[in-house]
Amino acid sequence: SGCTKWLDRRTAHGWWWEVDSRPVRAMSAYWFLRAFFENCVIKVFFRRVDVVGLFRIPDSGPVIFIANHNNQFVDPMMLIVNINRVVRFLIAAKSLGRPMVGTFARMAQAIGVERPQDLAKKGKGTVSCDECSTAAVGEGTEFTKELHVGAKIKVGDTELGVKSIESDTQCTVEKCPMAISSAPYKVLPRVDQALMYSTVHTALKAGDCIGIFPEGGSHDRATLLDLKPGVAIMALGAMQAGAGSVKIVPCGLNYFDPYRFRSRVIVEFGDPFEVPAALAEQYATDKRGAVAGLMKLVDDAMKGVMPGAQDYEEQQALLTMRALYKPRNKRLSPEETLKLNKMFAMARIHMGKDERFESLMTEVIEYVELLRSASLRDRDVRMGLARDKSMAWRTLSALLQLLLLLPLTVPTAVLGLPVAAVTAALAKREKKQALAGSSVKVKALDVVASYKIIVGLVVLPLYALLLAAVATGWFHLSALGFFLTLFIFIPVFFGNGIRSCDHSVRCLLRCRATMLFWGCSSTAGLLQKLLIDRREKLQEKVQRFVEDAKLLITEEALKAESDLQAKEISGKIDLLQREGVVPAAAGSSLSAPLLDKSLGQEASSGCVIA
Numbered sequence: 299s300g301c302t303k304w305l306d307r308r309t310a311h312g313w314w315w316e317v318d319s320r321p322v323r324a325m326s327a328y329w330f331l332r333a334f335f336e337n338c339v340i341k342v343f344f345r346r347v348d349v350v351g352l353f354r355i356p357d358s359g360p361v362i363f364i365a366n367h368n369n370q371f372v373d374p375m376m377l378i379v380n381i382n383r384v385v386r387f388l389i390a391a392k393s394l395g396r397p398m399v400g401t402f403a404r405m406a407q408a409i410g411v412e413r414p415q416d417l418a419k420k421g422k423g424t425v426s427c428d429e430c431s432t433a434a435v436g437e438g439t440e441f442t443k444e445l446h447v448g449a450k451i452k453v454g455d456t457e458l459g460v461k462s463i464e465s466d467t468q469c470t471v472e473k474c475p476m477a478i479s480s481a482p483y484k485v486l487p488r489v490d491q492a493l494m495y496s497t498v499h500t501a502l503k504a505g506d507c508i509g510i511f512p513e514g515g516s517h518d519r520a521t522l523l524d525l526k527p528g529v530a531i532m533a534l535g536a537m538q539a540g541a542g543s544v545k546i547v548p549c550g551l552n553y554f555d556p557y558r559f560r561s562r563v564i565v566e567f568g569d570p571f572e573v574p575a576a577l578a579e580q581y582a583t584d585k586r587g588a589v590a591g592l593m594k595l596v597d598d599a600m601k602g603v604m605p606g607a608q609d610y611e612e613q614q615a616l617l618t619m620r621a622l623y624k625p626r627n628k629r630l631s632p633e634e635t636l637k638l639n640k641m642f643a644m645a646r647i648h649m650g651k652d653e654r655f656e657s658l659m660t661e662v663i664e665y666v667e668l669l670r671s672a673s674l675r676d677r678d679v680r681m682g683l684a685r686d687k688s689m690a691w692r693t694l695s696a697l698l699q700l701l702l703l704l705p706l707t708v709p710t711a712v713l714g715l716p717v718a719a720v721t722a723a724l725a726k727r728e729k730k731q732a733l734a735g736s737s738v739k740v741k742a743l744d745v746v747a748s749y750k751i752i753v754g755l756v757v758l759p760l761y762a763l764l765l766a767a768v769a770t771g772w773f774h775l776s777a778l779g780f781f782l783t784l785f786i787f788i789p790v791f792f793g794n795g796i797r798s799c800d801h802s803v804r805c806l807l808r809c810r811a812t813m814l815f816w817g818c819s820s821t822a823g824l825l826q827k828l829l830i831d832r833r834e835k836l837q838e839k840v841q842r843f844v845e846d847a848k849l850l851i852t853e854e855a856l857k858a859e860s861d862l863q864a865k866e867i868s869g870k871i872d873l874l875q876r877e878g879v880v881p882a883a884a885g886s887s888l889s890a891p892l893l894d895k896s897l898g899q900e901a902s903s904g905c906v907i908a
Contacts, residue, residue: 327405328384336379339751342793343372345560345800348632349380351567357383360502360541361570364529364596365549366522366604367511369556370748371399376551377509378406380565386501387509388494388528392416398752409497413514414486418452419444421483425451427458427474434458436467437480445469448488453481455737491528495535502536502544512596517736518556518743520613522600530592534585537578545570546596550603552636557725557746559718560800564632568603571595608646610740615662616642621676622662622833622840658843665832672829678811679829693812696805707802710795713765717757725749762788 340347355361363385367373374387384407391410394400403410423438434451441463445451451458451471456478458471498508510532513523533544548568555561573592581588620638624630630638649655669676681689728749733742766784769775775783815830 331405332378335375340379344563346562348564350632354567356545360505360544361507362533362546363509363549364512366551367513367516368744370516370745372747373551383507385507385509411494412489414489418484418486421485424480425483426480427478429477431474432470434469434471440466441469442466444485450486452484452486453478498532499536499539502541516744517738518740520609525597527589527593530589533573534578534581534588538581544573548599548603557743566603566636614666615659618662618666619840622837679833696808700802700805703798703802706795706798710799717761720757721750721753724753
């Protein structure tokens with residue numbers, strides 16, 4: 299249906315017959331790639347993918363999807379698979395030159411972006427600049443040859459835009475935020491993005507979708523990086539060029555151990571909002587003010603789909619607090635999981651200086667460290683709390699399942715070990731290189747999953763070919779037997795074997811946790827005292843804290859949070875009107891359903907944080 303809509307749109311624009319069958323080929327390649335990503339990449343690498351808010355995606359019209367970028371090439375694949383419309387993502391131009399990534403990007407109709415950091419060159423000599431000064435002085439430099447107006451001098455994480463060049467050793471730059479003394483530097487050239495923006499504007503005018511990661515690059519931090527203004531320039535420029543009303547949809551990609559094989563993902567689509575027409579009008583005369591106004595809305599929308607932790611340690615603590623609050627027999631839906639995560643993150647923001655909350659966070663972090671040192675999960679400790687027959691039955695059931703799956707699990711693990719070893723080794727090397735070349739990555743874990751997938755897509759077919767050849771020679775198969783083995787038996791065997799290994803690992807962990815907590819050794823008594831007793835006390839403290847702090851965790855409160863986010867966006871527009879960024883008379887032209895809904899309702903159940 300998506301393909302038909304796309305072709306109908308193209309026919310209406312009058313250039314269908316001019317390009318013969320190229321739209322058909324392009325669309326066929328896109329949907330084939332989407333099916334390939336879904337069935338051969340996402341479903342294999344990830345154990346579970348939950349999607350929240352799919353109904354919020356507009357069925358038609360120009361849309362810009364914005365998302366956090368914590369898993370390099372996996373992020374666009376995840377969105378392509380879960381959005382039932384053609385989405386043209388922006389990709390770094392250097393990635394288009396990579397053997398496999400470039401091919402996939404062209405099939406996905408991606409738009410290349412030349413980034414200054416990809417063209418950076420080491421400058422000759424050293425540079426110095428006083429704090430708050432605009433005069434940069436070089437030693438042994440050749441500013442007249444290496445610099446140009448609009449370029450940037452990068453020293454560490456500090457970038458100074460070049461305004462004028464006086465000589466080989468002197469130039470005028472933007473105000474320097476810190477003192478720089480005889481430091482080596484890099485030169486980031488000024489890149490003209492006119493062609494890229496023109497391509498994006500044309501696509502939006504045709505009613506297509508654009509995907510962009512406004513952080514500018516992938517990273518493995520728990521928080522958002524500073525958002526780049528490109529998304530605002532695209533939206534406002536497209537509206538000025540005649541694209542009509544452009545909607546922006548925030549997307550939250552919430553990975554649980556993103557680099558780990560067979561991990562879990564929750565994809566959340568937030569409420570879309572229309573770009574205010576007043577900002578598009580202002581863009582014609584005041585580009586800076588219009589872009590700044592829209593970026594405030596974009597920033598608020600992105601924060602609405604992100605957990606909000608400050609670092610990885612805090613993120614794990616907040617997730618553990620959610621698990622501690624959850625009743626033992628309650629199974630959370632993906633929507634409830636995300637809402638609880640955000641609730642505790644909001645508590646961290648609004649009550650971060652509260653002594654009781656800080657004390658509780660410290661205890662939870664210590665509990666998480668104990669779990670990590672014992673190689674256990676919180677769910678293992680939670681199961682250890684059960685002292686009835688159900689505990690014994692679940693353990694016995696896990697043991698029986700483990701034994702039944704052994705005939706499939708063991709061969710799969712043995713045959714898959716070479717591929718796992720090769721992908722892990724090459725991913726580790728790529729991680730080391732990425733960390734050395736980036737100033738924003740913490741451990742460069744964001745590149746691990748992507749590189750495992752890329753290597754796997756190359757190694758697995760070759761390995762399957764080798765196994766089919768060995769099987770053909772060993773069992774004296776015919777040519778037909780060889781092809782059946784290669785294209786049917788091996789894929790079915792490994793597909794079911796991976797699921798068997800995944801389930802067997804969970805059964806093994808369940809049996810191990812039972813033996814550790816309820817065995818006859820001294821370790822069992824120690825773990826009971828350290829973990830089980832501590833978890834019981836922590837759970838009581840978390841639940842009491844939620845009750846005392848009046849953190850409303852009801853369906854009404856969860857819905858009220860969405861309405862609150864809508865009101866914040868509406869309030870931001872009102873603030874822009876009061877500041878004169880948006881003309882007050884233009885306020886009535888806002889017709890986004892989200893804004894209309896939020897302005898016409900009051901949250902009857904109150905705020906999440908009382």
